[in-house]
Amino acid sequence: EAGVTQFPSHSVIEKGQTVTLRCDPISGHDNLYWYRRVMGKEIKFLLHFVKESKQDESGMPNNRFLAERTGGTYSTLKVQPAELEDSGVYFCASSPRGGGYSGANVLTFGAGSRLTVL
Amino acid sequence: AQKITQTQPGMFVQEKEAVTLDCTYDTSDQSYGLFWYKQPSSGEMIFLIYQGSYDEQNATEGRYSLNFQKARKSANLVISASQLGDSAMYFCAMRARGDYKLSFGAGTTVTVRA
Numbered sequence: 001e002a003g004v005t006q007f008p009s010h011s012v013i014e015k016g017q018t019v020t021l022r023c024d025p026i027s028g029h030d031n032l033y034w035y036r037r038v039m040g041k042e043i044k045f046l047l048h049f050v051k052e053s054k055q056d057e058s059g060m061p062n063n064r065f066l067a068e069r070t071g072g073t074y075s076t077l078k079v080q081p082a083e084l085e086d087s088g089v090y091f092c093a094s095s096p097r098g099g100g101y102s103g104a105n106v107l108t109f110g111a112g113s114r115l116t117v118l
Numbered sequence: 119a120q121k122i123t124q125t126q127p128g129m130f131v132q133e134k135e136a137v138t139l140d141c142t143y144d145t146s147d148q149s150y151g152l153f154w155y156k157q158p159s160s161g162e163m164i165f166l167i168y169q170g171s172y173d174e175q176n177a178t179e180g181r182y183s184l185n186f187q188k189a190r191k192s193a194n195l196v197i198s199a200s201q202l203g204d205s206a207m208y209f210c211a212m213r214a215r216g217d218y219k220l221s222f223g224a225g226t227t228v229t230v231r232a
Contacts, residue, residue, distance in 0.1 A: 003162070031218065042224050043209065043211075043222040048219065055218070056219065091163060108165065109163030109165075112161045112162075112163075
């Protein structure tokens with residue numbers, strides 16, 4: 001099966017511009033997650049979708065970040081306007097329905113979208 | 119809140135030798151899961167191994183084994199018979215029961231030398 005696909009792999013924008021990152025999860029995975037790794041620090045959770053609903057968005061840094069998952073398939077993460085501190089790698093992951101804590105419910109990650117804000 | 123600590127930012131290992139990557143964690147949860155992921159230069163995060171906090175046996179997956187010491191709150195990854203393709207960054211992560219969020223350590227870069 002196809003894995004988690006993220007686009008673009010790398011985006012370079014200027015401060016104040018807008019960027020939209022896209023994630024295509026594994027087909028049939030209800031759970032979709034966004035994570036971010038900034039400047040070599042720990043990978044941090046941003047938010048979690050169950051189908052099209054936001055289950056947990058406690059990790060979203062501020063209202064310049066907007067995530068959507070229309071129809072419960074692919075997801076987009078928009079940063080508007082981008083700031084220098086938004087530079088980093090944005091990971092998307094997906095997992096099957098249910099499970100939650102279960103060890104069988106392993107998150108499958110994409111290769112990430114590297115965002116550079118100048 | 120959970121905190122994962124990986125104290126080794128980088129390691130070198132000779133091909134065919136074993137390497138141990140340290141991971142300690144801090145949590146007040148009684149039930150949780152521990153994960154290791156590998157990130158090669160391609161960028162994709164690859165799941166390697168899982169250990170449940172109530173599992174009595176240490177997890178093993180091929181050349182990967184997890185040395186789980188619950189009382190010490192450590193979950194070290196052991197890679198046996200290292201291969202050049204094992205060169206990558208390795209992340210330790212955990213998730214509490216009932217939670218979907220993973221908490222990650224800072225990662226350890228492993229370089230395998232021929």
